[in-house]
Amino acid sequence: MTTKTITVVRDLLATNKQAAAAIREELRGRGILCVNLLSSPGSGKTTLLEALAERFRGRLRMAVIEGDIETERDAERIRAKGVPAWQITTGGACHLEARMIGKVLGDVPAAIDLLFIENVGNLVCPASYDLGESLRFVLLSTPEGDDKPAKYPQAFLSADALIVTKADLLPYVPFDPARAAAEALSIKPSLKVFTVSAVRGAGLDGLAGFLVESLERLRSGRA
Amino acid sequence: MHELSLVASVFEVLEEEARKHGARRVLAVVVRVGVMSGVVPDLLESAFETYKKGTIAEAARLEIVSVPVKLRCPDCGGEAVREDTDFSCAACGSRRVEIVEGREIVVERIELET
Numbered sequence: 001m002t003t004k005t006i007t008v009v010r011d012l013l014a015t016n017k018q019a020a021a022a023i024r025e026e027l028r029g030r031g032i033l034c035v036n037l038l039s040s041p042g043s044g045k046t047t048l049l050e051a052l053a054e055r056f057r058g059r060l061r062m063a064v065i066e067g068d069i070e071t072e073r074d075a076e077r078i079r080a081k082g083v084p085a086w087q088i089t090t091g092g093a094c095h096l097e098a099r100m101i102g103k104v105l106g107d108v109p110a111a112i113d114l115l116f117i118e119n120v121g122n123l124v125c126p127a128s129y130d131l132g133e134s135l136r137f138v139l140l141s142t143p144e145g146d147d148k149p150a151k152y153p154q155a156f157l158s159a160d161a162l163i164v165t166k167a168d169l170l171p172y173v174p175f176d177p178a179r180a181a182a183e184a185l186s187i188k189p190s191l192k193v194f195t196v197s198a199v200r201g202a203g204l205d206g207l208a209g210f211l212v213e214s215l216e217r218l219r220s221g222r223a
Numbered sequence: 224m225h226e227l228s229l230v231a232s233v234f235e236v237l238e239e240e241a242r243k244h245g246a247r248r249v250l251a252v253v254v255r256v257g258v259m260s261g262v263v264p265d266l267l268e269s270a271f272e273t274y275k276k277g278t279i280a281e282a283a284r285l286e287i288v289s290v291p292v293k294l295r296c297p298d299c300g301g302e303a304v305r306e307d308t309d310f311s312c313a314a315c316g317s318r319r320v321e322i323v324e325g326r327e328i329v330v331e332r333i334e335l336e337t
Contacts (some may be wrong), residue, residue, distance in 0.1 A: 003250060004335045008240060012232045012254075012328040094225055125225050128261040129329075153308045154261045157322070186309050189318035 016129055019098035023105060023132025027115065032108075033113045033215040034130050038155055039139035041121030043200055044165040046074045048139065049116055051198040053081035055208050060113040060215070065104055067096040067120045074118060077180040084109065095125035097134055112143040113215055127154040134218055141166040143173050146180035149187055156184045163207065226266040230274045236330045241279050246335035249280035253332040257290045257325040264289065292325030311314060 064085040066074040075087035119126040138159040196203035296312035303313045
């Protein structure tokens with residue numbers, strides 16, 4: 001009987017990273033810009049998507065993959081806007097994984113410009129899982145408080161853009177957009193920051209413009 | 224929290240390595256967990272203790288090595304460990320730093336009884 005020590009160095013997220021890389025390559029090949037939305041529950045991910053669906057109607061073709069623990073509610077809201085949507089119910093799991101997206105991808109029609117993935121509402125776990133997206137947005141709604149970036153650094157660190165939502169509530173809640181942005185930028189200096197009100201339409205021009213530019217950049221790099 | 228599913232991946236590695244080396248038991252596992260990986264060491268440990276019953280690693284101890292955030296600065300070439308979440312270069316203040324360590328979840332070493 002002998003004891004043997006083996007150095008293995010195995011990345012536990014390797015399987016997910018490989019699946020994500022395959023998805024990223026497929027979507028780039030199809031010229032689809034994929035955006036993964038991360039936030040706490042109730043910060044306005046679905047409402048933002050509804051507003052973008054109206055804004056892009058007749059201009060860009062959108063599709064949405066919805067992640068929730070239970071119910072089809074979010075997918076139904078998106079479909080009501082005339083946008084194809086697929087609901088993934090995780091049955092308790094706290095985040096989406098690339099493998100789950102891979103299963104839905106075959107159903108996504110070829111003629112799509114923007115594919116949004118609305119992750120399970122959770123500012124912690126989804127940050128660790130690459131879904132093969134081109135861009136990751138983290139949403140922070142004004143009632144949640146401007147102190148969240150430093151409390152949940154992984155989410156902000158992994159994001160490409162911070163979307164401050166529910167700007168229409170700013171007169172009623174103690175939220176300083178400058179403080180939230182400064183804190184998020186200290187974690188991730190390259191973060192783009194947008195402040196929007198999906199229900200009033202404020203700030204959506206800037207965000208929509210950024211999405212269009214990112215789509216053009218993705219497609220020009222495709223050849 | 225997804226520590227249980229990560230532990231399931233740890234066990235895939237353990238079973239594969241044990242088979243490869245003809246081991247009878249796994250005695251110890253060393254896992255490196257980055258402080259920015261989103262994994263809570265205490266939860267990983269309880270998930271491991273629950274999961275190991277009835278497996279080849281029933282008697283194994285789990286050692287978790289916490290990995291702090293290490294930044295590399297492309298402007299001055301400096302590398303430094305950062306304790307807080309102000310991710311700028313400690314030497315020159317540049318904000319273009321990359322994180323080279325601190326986000327990983329890696330099975331580093333295994334001790335087997337053959």
